[in-house]
Amino acid sequence: MRLGPVEARAHFEGQPVARLATADETGRPHAVPITFALDRNVLYFAVDHKPKSTQNLRRLRNIRTNPRVSVLVDHYSADWTALWWARADGQAEVWTDPRRCRTPVSLLRAKYPQYADRSPEGPVVAVEVSEWSGWAFSR
Template sequence: MPELDAEQARRRLAGAPVVRLATADERGRPHLVVATFALERAADGDLIHMAVDHKPKRTRNLKRLRNIAVNPWVSVLADHYEDNWSRLWWVRADGRARVSDDPRELHAAAHLLAQRYPQYRHRPPQGPAIVVTVHHWVGWIYSAEDDISSTS
């Protein structure tokens, strides 16, 4: 059962429809949410962009934002499951996140997200933006023969 190298992990995460964002509060208590995202290869490494959008939420004072403010270390997970277990895989990007209200960063995140998700083209996220600088890629695949073009 082979591990994926950083580039293989990056490609699989880039092709995933959504990710799970794991944060932890000041006491280390975990918090996990499903999130839309865009992956960008920047000059100094990989960046994962997310933004608070218009989907219904109880509050704009979100736990993930509060957690990042006190503990910026996060994990971003994508995976693939199906009944044919020989096609299973998962990828995790560990990194440092920051929350930004800067209009330029929010505009950049909204633009990248709109390229991936048609739902954002007419109603872009209003923010704030979350930017994760990836420090470490890790991943696993059941079978080395699994072809990325045939995964979701």
């Protein structure tokens, strides 16, 4: 059954990980898992201290070129009556100003104990969600 915006957002909010889908200027897709925090209709994620070869990440380059993104969470179960997914579509913006990043980083720290000793230090991405959608086998 299709989930309405309120239901889709509610399914989304409690999840620990999502998949971010971006596309470059030619439309070439790119999907990666992210940790995230929500504040009303804005979804935040940040480049953190997990090992990466660079902070010039493809997801950030794609957002700077094409800010339209989708973020997906889902639940799989061998019991297919428990299946669901929820998606947030919107416009993303990369933030580098430490003052502007303060609140999103605080939200991420509150959600993830892994950030207690070391906050995300890289850019923050803010996604202004324009559409919440989803599906569940049953409600």
